[in-house]
Amino acid sequence: xxxxxxTERSPYCPEARQYATDLLGHLGKSGxxxxxxxxxxxxxxxxxADMTNKFIIASSWPFIAVALHANDYGGEAAVRSVAxx
Numbered sequence: 001x002x003x004x005x006x007t008e009r010s011p012y013c014p015e016a017r018q019y020a021t022d023l024l025g026h027l028g029k030s031g032x033x034x035x036x037x038x039x040x041x042x043x044x045x046x047x048x049a050d051m052t053n054k055f056i057i058a059s060s061w062p063f064i065a066v067a068l069h070a071n072d073y074g075g076e077a078a079v080r081s082v083a084x085x
Contacts (some may be wrong), residue, residue, distance in 0.1 A: 010062060010083065013063070016064040017083050019066065020070065021033045021085065022034070022039055022043075023067040024076070026040055026079070027076070029076055031085045043064075044052045046068045054068075061076060064076065066082060
């Protein structure tokens with residue numbers, strides 16, 4: 001199997017890559033896209049959530065959580081890695 005260019009850059013599913021790109025845009029970083037209002041609110045909620053509520057968010061929206069966890073533990077470089085950019 002020959003991977004496509006997008007899978008060569010990121011092993012994550014398209015949904016996780018899109019949310020990572022949205023998170024970059026939400027944070028005002030280059031290469032990011034503007035998230036929808038719901039996604040932006042989840043990003044904002046994550047920023048003020050304690051660990052229990054982060055678990056609830058992650059279990060409800062796992063693809064969004066991939067991007068948010070990447071940002072928490074690896075910063076912009078990790079989010080870019082998820083996004084494949």
